Amino acid sequence: MTNGFSGVLAKAIAVFVALCSFLFSANARAELGQPRDWQLGFQEAVTPIMRQLTDFHNFLLVLITVITLFVLGLLVYVALRFNENANPTPSETSHNTILEVLWTVVPILILVVIAVPSFRLLFAQYDFPKADLTVKAIGNQWYWTYEYPDQGNLTFDAVMLENDELKPGQPRLLATDNDVVVPVNKNVHILVTASDVLHNWTIPAFGVKVDAVPGRIIRTWFRAEKTGVYYGQCSELCGQKHAFMPITVRVVSDAEFAGWLETAKKKFASLPSESGNEASDVPYKFALNQR
Numbered sequence: 001m002t003n004g005f006s007g008v009l010a011k012a013i014a015v016f017v018a019l020c021s022f023l024f025s026a027n028a029r030a031e032l033g034q035p036r037d038w039q040l041g042f043q044e045a046v047t048p049i050m051r052q053l054t055d056f057h058n059f060l061l062v063l064i065t066v067i068t069l070f071v072l073g074l075l076v077y078v079a080l081r082f083n084e085n086a087n088p089t090p091s092e093t094s095h096n097t098i099l100e101v102l103w104t105v106v107p108i109l110i111l112v113v114i115a116v117p118s119f120r121l122l123f124a125q126y127d128f129p130k131a132d133l134t135v136k137a138i139g140n141q142w143y144w145t146y147e148y149p150d151q152g153n154l155t156f157d158a159v160m161l162e163n164d165e166l167k168p169g170q171p172r173l174l175a176t177d178n179d180v181v182v183p184v185n186k187n188v189h190i191l192v193t194a195s196d197v198l199h200n201w202t203i204p205a206f207g208v209k210v211d212a213v214p215g216r217i218i219r220t221w222f223r224a225e226k227t228g229v230y231y232g233q234c235s236e237l238c239g240q241k242h243a244f245m246p247i248t249v250r251v252v253s254d255a256e257f258a259g260w261l262e263t264a265k266k267k268f269a270s271l272p273s274e275s276g277n278e279a280s281d282v283p284y285k286f287a288l289n290q291r
């Protein structure tokens with residue numbers, strides 16, 4: 001009975017793992033940075049944090065599947081082996097020290113095994129590497145404003161493109177008129193806030209999701225390792241047009257970024273700095289180094 005059961009369990013796990021790897025490899029073939037039809041699982045990770053998130057998720061999925069199947073197996077075994085017909089005279093045993101220790105200690109060990117990668121990930125998310133670039137994202141009903149405080153306070157709005165404004169290749173409801181442009185393989189800090197109500201700035205492929213809270217600045221970071229265009233959406237219910245304030249981040253080479261900065265500084269207005277002098281990066285860099 002035991003051998004038969006563990007054989008079936010092993011086969012079930014093998015089928016499950018094969019199915020997962022098929023689905024995940026299918027996702028990897030999909031276009032970077034945006035969702036696809038019938039998608040299962042996450043978008044392909046392009047930052048170290050998202051890779052860790054995906055690995056942790058896959059690990060938990062396997063663990064939880066094994067536990068669920070084990071409990072299901074026990075339930076079925078008990079129902080068949082110890083029902084009134086199969087076991088007319090029940091045992092009156094009420095204690096088993098070894099079993100009681102086991103069902104206390106084993107779950108604790110499982111929780112410890114989960115906690116280690118979980119805390120490692122949590123610390124990695126909040127362990128801010130030195131910023132190569134800082135971008136401030138401000139949520140408004142219903143568009144985003146971006147500022148580049150260390151690039152002469154460059155500022156612009158990003159508004160969703162309507163269907164008739166889309167260029168070929170731009171996804172519906174995700175593309176914006178102006179993109180956040182950042183260099184590849186650089187640590188980008190995002191300072192997120194809002195001007196009116198709660199919003200949420202997120203890019204799934206980066207593993208980044210933070211609330212935009214009026215009156216507060218919440219910081220996050222990413223290091224995108226592949227060039228491309230990555231899409232996200234406001235993820236905090238913020239009113240009537242919540243679904244129509246997407247986020248577009250274009251990750252480009254250093255040279256392209258320098259070129260974009262050049263044109264962007266001409267195209268977009270720069271905010272005056274708080275002191276009223278030439279726009280300067282000092283207050284922001286100072287604030288970041290204090291942490």
Ligand SMILES: [Cu+2]
Pocket residue numbers: 139140198199200234235236237238242245
């Ligand atoms: Cu919003």
